[in-house]
Amino acid sequence: MKESKTTGEILREEREKKGLLLRQVAAMLDIDTAILSKIERSERKATKEQIIKLAEILDLDKDNLLIQYLSEKILNEIKDEELGSKALKVAEQKMKYISKNKSGN
Template structure:
């Protein structure tokens, strides 16, 4: 979801077609389209390759990818935000 929106923006800015990036990632166009729409998760390796192909900031794309991964895990958990806050607090107290 987070990553998909950003890679779509980058792709459109560079006037690339989905099928071009899909071919470079060695996946079919419908699968790439699902990644952009947030219906399918990209693999970490794909995110790194997209950063190169789109001449984008690798850390930005990986952060968005990871945020999506975390969101998928906690979105249906009542205590999901509590767990995130705990992690943030534990990182700042070290």
């Protein structure tokens, strides 16, 4: 019952569907093959720019991929924190408050 894929898993799946090699995609990103290998196995994080390029290369929805990516960055921030779950809820509350008071109201 696997609930959700990691960004890395998504990237690997799509790259393989397209029959592309790590070497080829890495070249398009202008990085070493080793890094892309690590990104796909969640051993390293991609940069935002790399995620955007990868969405283009692999025909993935850019916004969805970015949301995936950002949510992982958020979770990474609290993954070792006992209070992480509570902090996340508080962050959402604050976020709501911020949105409500955005410029334009």
